[in-house]
Amino acid sequence: MRKEINLTLRPEEAFQPEVFESLVLRRANVPLGASHVSVRPLKRSIDARGRQVKVNITAEICFDESPTGTGIHKFPYPDVSAAEQIVIVGAGPAGLFAALRAIELGVKPILIERGQDVRARRRDLAAINKDHIVNPESNYCFGEGGAGTYSDGKLYTRSKKRGDIRRIMENLVAHGATEDILVDAHPHIGTNKLPKLVAELRESILQAGGEVLFNTKVVDFIIEHDHLVGVVTQSGEKIKGHGVILATGHSARDIFHLLHQKEILIEAKPFALGVRIEHAQHLIDKIQYHCQSDRGPFLPASSYSLVQQTIYKGIQRGVFSFCMCPGGFIVPAATSQEEVVVNGMSPSRRDSRFANSGMVVAVELEDLPGYQSYGPLAAMMFQSDIEHKAWEAGGKSQVAPAQRMLDFVNHKVSENLLETSYQPGLKSVDMHSVLPEFISSRLKEAFRSFGKKMNGYLTNDAQIIGVESRTSSPVRVPRDRETFEHPELKRLYPCGEGAGYAGGIVSAAMDGERCAEMLIAKYLPARSELK
Incomplete structure (x- = not known):
């Protein structure tokens, strides 16, 4: 009982x-x-x-009986080594879970990843942090596990209609996550534990007979009679299957350029852009937990979620916190040498002295009149230009431009900056000169409002670091709402964050599963009936 x-x-x-x-x-x-x-x-x-x-x-x-849901074990995946195959481009959460779902349905996945495996990827991250060298194929965004692996590992999602959240969570537990993620309202794995979990997911794919190809960049598509039947890699190899799941992430600009060049329908989409803001964690704890000193041994590092509607030249836009990382670090997330991009991550214990969060402004296409000539790539080109401007402002390295929070609000260049978790270092600049006016003005207004909502939040003991620009994809690869298939190119299944249909590890994983199910149901129906 x-x-x-x-x-x-x-x-x-x-x-x-x-x-x-x-x-x-x-x-x-x-x-x-x-x-x-x-x-x-x-x-x-x-x-x-x-x-x-x-x-x-x-x-x-x-x-007198065992608790429900305990003793979770890996699914006994069938051997698909000789089965019919599909191609999956991108080994982030969407691609990995698409591959596992395909295996469950008796189909062999060929998983193609431009970056390195999760272990070798660490050397590329060290090169960014220490030597300011960006490997365009393997970095904080590209490589096994995608942007989430060396980001934060937050598992909270509102995408309850997209798929079975519990199923994703239990699969993560089966591959090494603690059962706490099944309990906590805002579950979190931690960037120190995610690499091992990602490697376990890969091993499940390989042991079942799937293939995982690292350091393999897709440079072209194989299209036959308006059907996408495979891809061409940088080495010239042609890889074919019964369809292609495109799960390349929000930063694969070369894939967006390729789609546009091949006249495959894509669309510009709104996204968000701003900065990372860094406070001392004990200050956020003091505000959120109403404590005068240490939060104590039993409470986790506190977080926050903020949103404010702002008006600029008569137009309303939201400013909101994004990917808040308590007890975390700010990391360089650039994917090419001449850009500066920042992101946040937290280890499982969230025990850093710093708290950081993206603080970003909603960017609509009407905000970008000077970029309309780029058509569906308009928002992406705007995003790229701002990142290049941040690179120039920081001194043409991975040093990031920064400014103390109150100094930014008061249009004053900071005489000096605070300690930071951002390893490549900071340079004091006027962030109003880096960000477009419609972004900086809205941030300034929002910071004043946030200071009233959280007494002590608006302070010169915090600093903003730029730019936070990879909040979501600036391009959407359209698909049918019911079938998930591209409306013009058959057998193409746009998937996950890069296609504009997810916003985090769990939602991307669920989307990957659904895309695999939809592709197999249509083009390998005998297989889809097995499960």
Whole structure:
């Protein structure tokens, strides 16, 4: 028999297993030490709205049986080494989960990745941080696991209609994530643990007979009678299949150029652009947890989510926090040498002294009148120009332009900058000269508003670092809402963040699964009926 109860506990009660178990049993009127009884949390969320931080928990008590959902094991994937195959371009979350779903359906995936495997990729990241050398094929955006692997590992998503969230989470647990991600309201794996998990996902694909090709760049498509049947790699190799899932991520500009050059329908889409803002983590803790000093051993590093509508020249646009990384680091996310792009990441313990978040402005196509001649690449070209401008402002290296927060609001160049988690270093500049006026003016207005919402947030003990520009893809590769297939080129299945249909690890993974299902259902229907 199982029983669920809801509790509101203090942090020291919720996060000490023995104390938690005794409180649950007491609340359920079960004697302590009763045999054949087990307790575990099912859902857990922190409520810091009041002066006293609380933890809301749904707990499960099991009598004479095992708890539900424990002992998760890898799916026994079938051998697809001799099966019919599909081509998947990009080994990020969308591509990896598309490959695993194809295997479940009895189809062999050929997974093509331009970058290096997750282990070798570390050398390329070190070269960016220490030597300011950007490998355009292997960096924080490109390589096994995609942008998420060496980013943050947050698993929260609102895309509940896109697929089975629980299924994705359990698959991650089966490949090495802790079961906490099945419990916490805002689950997180951590950039230090993701590489091993990604390697385990790859091993499942290989052991089932799938193929994973690293350092393999797609430079052309094989189109026969308006059907996309394969790709051509940089070495000239032709790889064919029953269809192509295009899961190349939001930064594969060469793929967008190729699509445009081949006259394959793509569209410019709105995105967001701004800066990373970095505070001391203890300051954010003090604001969010209402504590005067240390947050204590039981509370995690606090986060925040902010949004503000702003007016510039009579036009309203949103400014919002993006990918907030408590206890994290700011990293260089450029994909070519002459650009500066910043992103954020957090290790699993979130124990850095710094808190950072993207703070970005919504950019609509009507905001870019000077780029309309680029057609569907308009937003991408604008994005590229701003990143190049940041590179010039920082001194033509991976040193990032930066400014103290209040100095930015007051249009004052900072005499000096604060310590930072950004390894390549910072250069004090007027960020108003780096960002377009319609971006900087809105940020300035929003910062004032955020300072009122979070007392102490607007301070010269924080600094903005530019530019945060890879929030989402500036190009959409259209697809049919029902079939997920490109409306003009058959057998092309645009997928994940790069195509404009996801916004994070979980939503991209779900989208990958759905694309695999749709492709196989249409072009290999006998296989889709197996599962």
